[in-house]
Amino acid sequence: MSEVQRYIHALNSVLREYMGADPRYLYMGEDVRFATRGVAKGLVDEFGPDRVLDCPISEQGFTGVATGLAMAGYRPIVEYQITALLYVAFDQLVDQAQKMSFITGGQTAVPVTYLMAGSGWRPGIAGQHADNPYALLVHCGMKTGIPVAADDAAGMLRAALDDPDPVMLFLPAACLPSRGEISGDVAPIGTGRIARPGTDISVCAIGPMVNLALEAAEAMELDGVSVEVIDPRWLLPFDYDLLRQSIRKTGRLVVCDDASRSCGIASEIAASVHEMFPHDLRAPVERLTRPDVPMPFAPTLESAVVPNVVKLCDAIRRALRTTEGTRR
């Protein structure tokens, strides 16, 4: 039975359900009792201060504490308020938590769910709060996902909380206030979805770029172009099977990612597609990303660097014009 819920309420409901059913789940982070980001609203009233831990501004410290808790049998959920805190906690995330299973030869699992609540760009937040550095985590092997739809926020959180490994979910600021139908289903780690079916060109959109791609698809439809929008949901593992099915149909791919260009997830997807199924492509893969600069502050500069519908439609047209002739 489905119901309409806000994205943020869908997350909160799943947290209550899991924490209510299993005392091993703990929630920790900065300002989580007050629930600044809204995700943890009411948790401390329901589960008490021992299970909802307000942490000092010590991102390395509490990230490491979560690892130790997980190794000792708990299932901590760690909230970060700002995406750039990933940089501060990076050693504890990727060198400690993520590597622990491997470097101990499988002696321990580290079941921690990290929530990057309010990730990505919002107008006016400038250089140090606006990055989308998920490619760094993918590079280091951490399971990483970005729910865009409210249903996926709930379903992907379930998948993360069920998983025995460290899992990071980016919860985009642009998506937190949205609402949608909630199915109650798990969105299994490593599975994407078709956000809009089409036949002429595939757009693989990362995070909130899915909504941008849906707008672009509407616009292109007026020109008689049918755009298929892929929401991979998980960046690692990545659903290349889904992408291949789409490219087999369309022969063309644009990857749209609101993050820096070099060594970004769009680069990885483009390289992998060329490697894994070159004969399904009729044109080189197009990338639409930010340029490799920090987010500028002034609104005119901001809009110059972030992807928008006009830029995406241009990228789609470029991909439609070019022909590689590699298809057999």
Place this chain on the structure above:
Amino acid sequence: MMGTEALKRMLTIRTFEQNIAALVNANRVTGVTHEYIGQEAVAVGICAELQQDDVITSTHRGHGHVIAKGGDIVRMFAELMGRATGMNRGRGGSMHIADVSIGVFGANGIVAAGAPIAGGAALAMRLSGTDRVSATFFGDGGSNQGVLFETLNLAALWKLPMLFVCENNGYAATTSIDSVLAVKSISKRAAAFGMPAETVDGMDVRAVRDAAQRAVTLARSGGGPSFIEALTYRFVGHHTAETLMKMEYRSDEELVTWKERDPIELEAARLLAEGVSDAAIDELRSQVAAHVKRAIEMADGAPRPSPESATDFMYASGTRPVGGRQ
């Protein structure tokens, strides 16, 4: 730990490390390792007060802590010799050696990075209502890491049942504490967190054990964390290759002075004075030597991990890593 047990543990660590250095030089252990020679009393004194289900996190110089906590030296040799039967199945080596089943949550290649992990283990113990404790080892170098200060604050704030054990051997690799510590007494830093602290003679296993006993008793009874600074010295280089590289940053005189207070000889002399016979101590030395020799032989006979398994254990879920065997 009564009688000759502490001496036996220290001898085991010393003999293990001497053999590891020889194996490194013979290229039977690849890379370099950081030997614990000279610092044995610290690990043995602290771990004498810990039970098997208490947790420790260790450092890049971690072999001594693992042995003191009860680690099996056959599996340790096997790990360092790159065998499938190694403690970490050949995935960790010296700097990541771990035995989670006896509470060793890992040596660590990043200075002081084990501190918050031990803090998490201590929080788990407090939340689950047991009287278990954790201890994190770090050096004078680690005492300057931000993550250590973060963990000191968290541990004091949350009254975690935890020991912070600083092995002050005077040098962070080649850098003397004189050039990197604003205040020479590291234990004084604990006062800023409202944490009981003491500085002990880290060459005296009984002094370390007594300090550990006070800290562990406090932690088990809900009194929160303590800080122990053990003054010690490593008799060898920062790592195995140091002699080859002719790294000279300590005076011969300083080394000789510290070697006069060799923790093993100090404890042996004390046992003799207490009536243990020369013969009994000699017997202990030969028992340990034989045990270590046998362990190397057993490890050497073990199979190497198959190349096909190189990407195994990345994910507990069984998810296959990108670029590896699918």
